[in-house]
Amino acid sequence: MSELTRLTIAEARDALAAKKFTAEELAGAHIKAMEATRDLNAFVTETPEIAIERAKESDARRAKGNVAGGMDGIPTAVKDLFCTEGVQTTASSHILEGFIPTYESTVSMNLRKAGSVMLGKTNMDEFAMGSANITSYFGPVKNPWKLNDGKDRVPGGSSGGSAAAVAARAAMCATGSDTGGSIRQPAAFCGLVGLKPTYGRCSRWGMVAFASSLDQAGPMTRSVRDSAIMLQAMVSYDPKDSTMANEPIPDFEAALKGNIKGLKIGIPKEYRIDGMSKETETLWQIGIDWLKAAGAEPVEVSLPHTKDALATYYIVAPAEASSNLQRYDGVRYGLRVDADDLTDMYEKTRAAGFGREVRRRIMIGTYVLSAGYYDAYYVKAQKVRALIAREFAEAFKKADVLLTPTAPFPAFALGEKMDDPLQMYINDVFTVPASLAGLPAMSVPAGLSADGLPLGLHLIGKPFDEETLLRTSLAIEQAANFTTLPQLLRAGS
């Protein structure tokens, strides 16, 4: 049983094609693994019946020779902010508890059409606001990577349930969404590959909105090749998302064939921040050496406003969130707290339905958009954002892709860094700038900390150049040869 759950998508695809096992057997093995790892709290809703049904459909297609593609029959977890027809979708918020969409998000529909087998909906930070998966109404998620100190580690966030499920081999892959690092940082914390595509690559239609100018869906997998296969199945031009770019869609897996000889790897000098762990800094240098050995050429680049990116993000994202989350008013769906008049109903519903971090961000957003403060905060932030985007464009005149660490430190213990929101925000210091500029970026597992927790390296690409990103990530993956399993899966545990 465990053998089937240890496969990559590419391996399972080939074995399914060779009729070594059926999609139904593959789904069954993953349903068992999902049940066996419930202690992680990675799923808000398990959908084993749907999984078996879709797996049977996949087997029937295969029997007729109508395979839908590389994802056909692949057990997939879906972050609980993609609306799924007939299946509860909560964004891990009390305010959406019991909400059953009557429609399917474009990304999850694309995966469905590609034959992927949905195992369930994964836990996340409430409305994707968080970096440790501790703000979920349905409780925190545990990282399958553990140490011997008896403390559970956070999986990162906001796509923490997706990351934990894939790392625990309860799902072969999962969808994530990334607003400021929510795919890449949990991927780094759980030893996975996480790709945030260029803004406008994946449709946002049917995703629960957090910050619409930043939100982007992407794949979370255990290999770079799997990332390419899954991304292929997620993207499509969708007129229902008016911010989509109608760019040609390349063959992402084919992009892995080339090499990186002569590729210029930009090393942003401003990313050497205080507070970065020593081992993270060392790993970064090792990453540079690996790419050099593969024929690439490191060049120093400068992104002077890196230090202002987090503060910019914490104006822009809450501002957009306060606007997006106005829709949760107890009228059309979700929680309603009854009251005698309408305003009372709104206020009581929203107080009861939103968690602490969400309320905090809505209020920050409301404040920076309010009369008298809009120019001083929101417009100012949009100007700094323009500067940050311009600096990236300058850097990409010298470099083809940028290399940085994904997060300043490895997964921390559940319960740490929870009192001070500013401490938590530092998690995303390396991932937020690319989000603000709308650039594709990806985290690849590259090594272990001294005490044995995964560390990731982070690559940032030019707009719509996921191909170079994937190819460079593959070079890191091959050099790092990251094969260690999470402690949860090692013999005896």
Add this chain to the structure above:
Amino acid sequence: MKFKELCVLALDTDTVRRIARLARIRVPDDELPTLADELSRIMDWIEQLNAVDTSNIEPMTSVADIRLPQREDKVSDGNAPEKVLANAPDRQGNFFAVPKVVE
């Protein structure tokens, strides 16, 4: 100039009460001081942007360099009241029901 004034203005409880009202989130009076302190610390940290020279910089309004697409002005979807109302906390016929608004 404006930023300097704001710097010394930590968010007081009255301001937080006003923001909560604007955001339509009920905050009990005894929680206002803690919330004011939390929000003030975040806003103080954000003040660092004051030091960035943004003269002659246009604010970024769109991430992707694209023109918003237009579609033909005709009905492409609709006529699905049951789907629209499927999750309504309260309904009357084909309407969402809310507490009385007009006396």
